[in-house]
Amino acid sequence: MYPSRFRYEAPATVAEAIALLADANGEAKILAGGQSLIPMMKLRFAAPAMLIDINGIAGLDYHHPDADGTYRIGALCRHADLEKSAALAASQPTMAAAAPVVADPLVRTRGTLVGSLCHADPQGDWASVMVSLGGSIVAQGPNGRRSIAVNDLIDGPFQTVLAADEIAVEAVVPAAIGTRAGGYLKLERRVGDFATVGVAVSAEMSGATVSRAGIGLTGVGPATINAAEAAGSLVGTSLDGDALDTAAQLAAEAAQPRSDHRGSADYKRHVVATFVRRIGEQIQRSGQEAA
Amino acid sequence: MALDEIKIGGLGASRRRVEDNRFIRGKGNYIDDIVLPGMLHMEILRSPLAHARIRSIDASAAWAIPGVRMVLTGEMLAARNLAWMPTLSYDTQAVLATDKVRFQGQEVACVVADDPYIAKDGCEAIVVDYEPLPPIVNPTQAKAPDAPLIRDDKTGQDSNVVFDWEVGDREGTDRAFAEADVVSTIEMHYPRSHPSPIEACGSIADFNRATSKLTVYMTTQAPHIIRAAVALVAELPEHMIRIVSPDLGGGFGNKVPVYPGYVVSILASILLERPVKWIEDKSGNLISTGFGRDIYLKGEMALRNDGRILGVRMHTDSDHGAFFSDAQPSKFKVGLMHSAFSCYDIGAAHLTAQGVYTNKAPGGVAYRCSFRVTEAMFFQERMVQAAASDLGMDQAEFRRINLVRDDDFPHRTPWGFLTDSGQYGKCLDLGLEAIGYEDFLRQKEEARRRGRLLGIGISTMTEPLGAGNSREYDILGIKMFDSAELKVHMTGKALLRTGAKTQGQGHETTWAQIVAHELGIPAEDVLVEEGDTDTAPFGMGTYASRSTPVAGAAVAMVSRKIRAKARRIAAHLLEVSEEDIEWELGRFSVRGAPDRGVTIQECAIAAYSNMPDGMEPGLENNAYYDPPNLTWPFACYIATVEVDPETGVWDVLRVVAVDDCGVRINPMIVEGQIMGGLTEAYAMANMQFITFDEDGNCIGSNYMDYLLPTAWETPGFELHEVVTPCPHHPIGAKGIGECATVGGPAAFVNAVIDAIGDAGVRNIDMPLLPDRVHEAITAGHDVSGAPPVKTEP
């Protein structure tokens, strides 16, 4: 690959990285897994004057639940770490369902969840998963840290509200009230393909009843879509057929797909509805099995 | 004691591929591995638009970049009469655009620099002022009365039609249709695909002013044709041109044509007197180089109620892009399309064909396919499925009724081909038994009652492989024979060179096995070399499954010439007359006294140290082989699938393949070819295509959109064989490199159409993307995939 000329820095601490960012006046890019940034540089769609490689910064590769159930994912935690994690599988069903279908095994060993959120690709799987979970990121800049809900982080296609001198240091999934349930379904043309349609449904269950729900949609709009109305319609239901039909319908309406070579807009809406229903049925079935 | 042929790596030995030794160690020698002293690097600036007039090109900023050595534009080439080059189909192609750009990705300028980064910077610095023109992306648009003329450079070209062509018996076919009980019709588009070798194209041109010699390292499947082309285009003496095709990272037909990058790198080297390297990137390869397919069919079959086919009519519209540069035998304008239905006894047949120019990348037709037989056999098997269902007849039974019977060979097809051998019924039966046909039909019915959609698809076909014979097959007048040269050294080790060029097929392994079979020299003692025009005998290269049928035959023939000479040496050594010499693998002995004998190795030593009086020393020879006919392998592919009615997603349950490619030289390599071909077939049926939007933008010019299947989704393949030796090939072999790519796609498509049979749908264009299948199921109509794709909100 023959990118444009750039300066390369590999700071050892987050503070150094922030200082470099601040110096660069918006001309620098953080390099995490490089699985989105490097392809863009190869094609010269991106030509940052400076790359700040954070892979040498110690202590960012974690992911774990806190005692209260809050789940934290460090900026250098790879997709593959999540895919293989028993802790994740036990506590975060939506994330566990998504991890094995993000990209392909090669990309998953390098790419990071936090990097994926910062990249804000409308076809990125993690953003809709995080939106469904009410997740956030922790951004650190010269003046300290702030928390930004993923729903607010994404400002448009490939755009975030991160300031030019801010780094996302971790992603956070809040603790659930009740039992976490959820799933992620993705229509892809081949392993490693971005989603034609991706649907994340997360629910917090009190017994058989939904106490909180979130639905995020991948690949069916100019940015990740938070199908809040659809999710809200599930609260208080036991995910019965009618409730799922309503939510499926509302989610399909929330989608803003374009017709393209992957399929017509109508088809994509139909798949959104189908996936919402299928995940809902899956949650309902596994709830019954557990009972 | 005769040698054990398998032990010495002869015919039938599944010998490991000798070339893999260097490939898996990373020691291959590909074009980009070659580094010459003082070498410069070239990059191509491509058109972002599909159709536009060039108002001006300003390259001054590029020239100003330190390290940029030269910027080449169409204007500069025109001054040297090099702005246009001839194609392999008697057309012309722009090397660098002068007047207009005619497809997205067309070559507009080249920058030569000290390193590839600077060359790319240079391309970015060139300013081209374009005046956009309306783009044309399909034949209907091309033929519209008000369509803009794409090839306004050609005098006398007043429409976008490239050719009109017909073959067959029009009246006889009309009569057959008049007598028919049922006429079955179907229309479809075989989408544009790309061979997409993992290694893209590239060249290093090295012109030496002192010796006047031009050496070009180049990714080509046909180095000798390239040498002739360079001699003609660049007006250089042919003996001063050396083309070296190093290890190739795949070809699949993509590396047959001559590309602008090659030509400009040669010119740049001549002008700069330094080696100039051009390495194409993957996007450049996908967007601009030889594609495959892109052809529309209107097919009709005249049928009798008892299931007999009385006649076939086909009309094709082929989309050739901006320049007609198909690599195919010159006299056949749509390749061997008229080889369709060769395995069936069909009465009468007539084909009309029209080709058009569009604003898309030019030519090829290849993608692991013998001159459009892929399309021919796909159309055939899709038409057969539609015909069987129109008759309400079982798919397998309909085929059985119409397949040419074993005792009907040689069989002359209505379009004039002569098929010579096969056991079609046996292959079909073997396939049906392996898949458990009756059982599956029952399962399918049961599943249907529970709302699940299962389907089974069959594809049976014979295809003509191994052009030519030289009477009918030539490219620009050069006859399609091939060659081999064998040098047996003093110690009985040997060097074999052919006019073919391996690119993954394993020639280094299999050619040695043919020598082992003919001479008893262990395969490991035979070094095979190809691809250097200074050393290899003249040949037409490797594509169209022609290596084993033609060059492989030449290997057997040259080995036999060597054996004939060795026999005379043996008679001399054993002091008997030649008539008293008997041959068994690797050894001559005296008739009646088998203990008295000499090995081939002993004959080799004697050829250099103790030859009979009057005999020319040495044990070397060559053979040029002009086959009497094509070879006709047969295949039966059967796939079963399950379709998700809610989403249109379909999964392959099983794939059974029965291949009859005659005698198998290296069964492992043959199986590898079949599995690779089936993988590609699955890809084309399921996910893979290059399409265009309304603005002529190419969709599929990178690997995020041009999908190569991975091990993950590729189904397993169950392989079976039948062996009917080719009656005219010296060792009974037939081509196999393309059978599965050719015959495979229809098996998958037929299976999906079968699964959704209740919807009353005859056709869904490939690839059978979930949304297309879903539309067919819900709307109950055929689904076209022809470009442009709609990108409305």
Ligand SMILES: Cc1cc2nc3c(=O)[nH]c(=O)nc-3n(C[C@H](O)[C@H](O)[C@H](O)COP(=O)(O)OP(=O)(O)OC[C@H]3O[C@@H](n4cnc5c(N)ncnc54)[C@H](O)[C@@H]3O)c2cc1C
């Ligand atoms: C072949 C292929 C297939 C893929 N398929 C999928 C898929 O199906 N689904 C999917 O979701 N993704 C897919 N991806 C993208 C992949 O998941 C990326 O890993 C991910 O989008 C970005 O993570 P990264 O760590 O590689 O980020 P990088 O490429 O390093 O960075 C991406 C962007 O985010 C910024 N960034 C990264 N980390 C931070 C940080 N901590 N703070 C601030 N800014 C930061 C960078 O500056 C850059 O702008 C695919 C990628 C490839 C190459």
